[in-house]
Amino acid sequence: MPQVQSTFRALADPTRRDILVMLRDCDLTIAEVAENFDMTRAAVKKHLTVLSDGGLITTRTSGRERINALNPQGIDPVMDWLKYFDIFWDDRLATLKTEIEKDRK
Amino acid sequence: MPQVQSTFRALADPTRRDILVMLRDCDLTIAEVAENFDMTRAAVKKHLTVLSDGGLITTRTSGRERINALNPQGIDPVMDWLKYFDIFWDDRLATLKTEIEKDRK
C-alpha cells in the first residue's frame, strides 16, 4: 500500500509522467519504454521502480520479459489529498469532468 | 505562468503540502507558517518560494510583512495533466465530487 508521499514523488519527474502517458495506450516491457528516451535502459528501470513504489504501475513477468502496466487506482492517494482544497476547486472539478466526457465523444 | 513541472515539483514535498493545508484556512506570514515547523524561518521561506514558483500560492506585502495565500487556480496544471488518465479514473472523479459535496454539509 503506497504512501501518498511516494505517489507524489513519482509524479514529480517529467520522464516518469511521460512513461505513464505511454502506458496509458498499451503495456510495455522495460526495453520498449527505454526506446522512447535518450537514456540507458538502467535509468529507465529506476524510474519504473519509483513508479511501482508509488503504486502508479504494476508489473508482471512473462518469460524473460517484465511487462509494465498502468495501475488505474494508483492516482487515488493524490486525488484524496487534493480533496482538502475542495472549497477552492470544486467548480473546476465539475468543469473538468465535463471536458473529459466531451473528449471521449 | 508556471509550467506544469514546477507545480508537480512543489507538491512533491510533504512540508510544502502541509503549508498548503495551513493556507487553506487562512493567509499567513512567513513567520506564522514557520511557527508550525521544526525548522528555521529561512528554510520555510525557501519552501514558500517553491510553492510560489509552482503557482500554488500568491504573496502580497503589507508593511514589513509578506502574506502568503493559497492560489485557487494553482492546481489547474496538475488537474489538466491528470486528464490524460480519463479512461481510468473517470468514475473515481464522480465519486470524489460526491464526497466533497457531502463533506460540505
Add this chain to the structure above:
DNA sequence: CTTTTATGATACTAAATAGTATCACGTCAA
C-alpha cells in the same frame, strides 16, 4: 534616533536524486 521585528539574500553542508557503467543471471533460440 534607536531598537526591535520581519523579511531578503548569500554561502555553505548533507542528503537525495538522476544518470552511467558494469556484471551476473535466467530465458529463448539455433
Add this chain to the structure above:
DNA sequence: TTGACGTGATACTATTTAGTATCATAAAAG
C-alpha cells in the same frame, strides 16, 4: 550446448535539493 537477449543489481559520479548559519535591509515602536 552455445550464445544472444532481457533483465536485476551494484557501484560510482554529478546534480539537485533541504536545511542551516549569517548578514543586510526595511518597517514599526519606543
